[in-house]
Amino acid sequence: MAAVRLLALTKDFDIGFWRRRPVAALQGVTLDVAPGEVLGYLGPNGAGKTTTMKLLVQLLFPTSGSVEVLGRPAGDVAVRRRVGFLPEAPAFGDNLSAEELLIHYGRLFGFAAPDARRRAARLLDRVGLDAERRRPLRRCSRGMRQRVGVAQALLNDPEVVLLDEPLAGLDALGRRAVRSLLLSLREEGRTVLLSSHILSDAEALCSRIAILARGRLAAAGRLADLGLEVRGWELVVAGVTPAQVAAIEPAPERVTRADDGRCVIALPRSRPPEPILAELIRGGARILALAPQHETLEEFFVRTVAGREAEREAAG
């Protein structure tokens, strides 16, 4: 049984004041998330990611099609006990503090007061908000609210975690804290549906990826199988001399030197990195990292989706 199932899910929004006309936000999306899977739900702005997430917790009702979580329809209260949800750019306009909010939510999950308090304290600690736990939420910064949002989504040790852009608005430390939290969710075998429009976030965290474009599923599968093109390579080395860099023929696309003697070299796709690596090592350089640089999601869309649409238009 799938942990999360979207079946021909379609959602239209009616816009316009006088003459209502429907805007299709999702058009027949069918997708299964297996138990224990970490699925990256990717797409550019306006693709329909947030709409899907809201349909999964029944903040929205589908125009047609259906959603199931843990085998039950989205509105099921018993299932909600086993689900955690982080909305996009979470807001808590309360006069309450993060700690009070988490305890309140804990009580709604049915935990006794001491248990709710213990869970709140543990999670605030895990998202790095221990010092600010008494501050009124309305005076918290965007990144702090994001962390509170992550904490409240994990309050009930959920089996299924729905996270809409969990890394948005976070500073480097916050991203690291939330990333490691997500990795531990993955290790604990929880099912995670995680939306993002940043490919590299999903790359590091997800076991599988689904790509959404203009309300339709454009592709789904393991990142390596999706046919994302490698645009080039990024090479980080230490202890290279300028002469060695200059010797890379033809010249690399871009060389950035850090103060500590490290050097970041961008190589175009046309250059296989292996011979260059060998050459640099022979010259005494230390290789710190070599990473393939994928095209961005936007480029992927332009190449696939937009291209397909242009074809269709030309044909029709």
Add this chain to the structure above:
Amino acid sequence: MRVITQLAWHAFRDAARGRVLYVLVPFAVLLIGAAWLSGQLTAGQEVKIVKDLGLTAAALCGLFTAVVLGVGLLAGEVERRSVYTLLAKPVRRHEVVLGKYAGLVLALVVNVGVLAIVLYGVLAFVAATESAEARRGWETPAVDPALLKACFLILVQLMVVAAAALFFATFSSPALAAAMTLGLYVAGHFNADLQTLEEIVGPGLTASLATGLSFVLPNLAPFNVTAEVVHAQPVPPGYVALTTATGLVYAALFLGGAMLVFSRRDLT
């Protein structure tokens, strides 16, 4: 039930932390100032003036609180989008409406209670500073238990207003919901005038419309017994009971409407 209690307690705490209950402060100042001033100006009338002013001000302060909280607790949360995390918890939407309403009623009870205590305090002070002879001329005692009836009916009326605010707030913006609630309050107090409009303007579309409206809108005038209480006219317990029952029916209808609309609505 546990969920509703928790939601109510949370809503009450939220309201108490907000600045809404601060309206009690100008109320007290106004009342004490009026008592002092009327004592300077009119001999023997100050108790009536303080009672009249006190009850009217209590009704208006309560109205302000009921509208601001009724609109803010739900529509405010929807507009701020803080309702998203709440509704993903194991709560049903109608429980959220009920819980918020219960917290709101609790805040109104505290509000009216404090106003009544201040009013009684001022009246006791006025009585203590008057001569025994002047006190004999009063129709009713200064610290008159009948005032409690007036305060109670004000509270019931506020429960109706709060339920209406919650209902309007389920399908419109906070500002629009507040405007509609105030409109309902004003129209509700002129309900009797709507029915008799025909005698003034003659039969026609306007008159029929007014009569029609007077049946649809709740009649709020019976909840105001200030004049009776101040002028020592009786307010029979049966009247209080019947008016309360009517009020609870109005409140229940609005609340039912609110639950119905809110449970089916897309929260975009």
